[in-house]
Amino acid sequence: MEFADRPPAPIGAGYARYDVSVTPRQENPAPSDGSPRGGQRPPATETIGNVVRGGLIGLAETVPGVSGGTVALVTGIYTRLIASAKHLTDVPRGMITRSDWRADARNVDWWLLIPVAIGMLVAVFSIAGVMETFVTEQPVYSKALFMGMIAASVAIPFLEVRPGDLDTRGAKGKAAALFIAMATAVFILTSLPRSEISDPPLILVFCAAAVAVCALVLPGVSGSFFLLVVGIYAPTMAAVDDRNVQYLAVFALGALLGIVTFVRILEWLLENHHTAAMIGAAGLLLGSLRALWPWQTDDGGLLGVGDEWPGALGLFVLGVAVVAVVALVQHKVYSADARASEPADR
16 A cells, blocks of 8 residues: 655654665675674674563563564564564575575674574563463453553554655545554454363464464564464463473474565565555554453453452553653664764764
8 A cells, every 4th residue: 555656765764773675775785704784793782672672572472462563663673673584584495496595694684683582582481481370360450551551552653654655645544544444353353252272283383373473573463362362372371381392393383484474575565565564553553452451251351440440550551651661762762873873064
């Protein structure tokens, strides 16, 4: 969906910190020694920050209703991650077709991808058990906290919309229709009844992982919630906590299949239909709030406000504040980097 007849600008120019266009940037060409493009070694503080971002993404992926893609978007690394993931999936294909797979490897932002992956793994394997307990034993308070975080995150994709992209005739109407359609689709998805399978067959684990991992890179759609809907959320969290190698290996293979096929589609959308992708992401985030209403029946039916509302309201406000602070810090860091990169007046 096109909103303006104009050449594409760098993805995330209004909010994210880097141009992640698949065309190599002239100011950062591939080094002659064959080391990865995607940035010379960044400051240690940025690397540590990427580990923390990865930890937050991993934490989000253990929570039904919260998307890791949302955290990546809020922390300003979303489009860089998608671009790097796309180049990473090109590497094995290049090996098979005997094309220049080394060029794709050099285009991967390793200084972003590796720290984020480390942070995710540490968070998932260290917090999965605790998070499962928090979500299952404190459903009202956990949902209230996460609902506040997602509610505040709805505004983030709009910060990625470039000025002028909605100025053409009919563009705002198309954007509104897309926003409503995406919100409605996720609202319906999160309204589906839920069940629990104590001992899921491995073929179900494989297929569910292939679908759920797509939510890892799609803001507003929770992979954990999808696992909850198909009935394998608790077994998956238990497998992570118990280090069930067979279960985790099957899950990883399914996730690999899903990420390889889906990330290429998403990267193309971000590159060629960036504004539509961001508007759609905002709609997905809004629709996902249905899954996080604090008072629900066991099968997902909505209930009225309960007696815990004071604590739930306080946690909702805390969730909004957390996202607002993270977004503000990220914006200030981006602004400071932009000023530092400006040439000095002569």
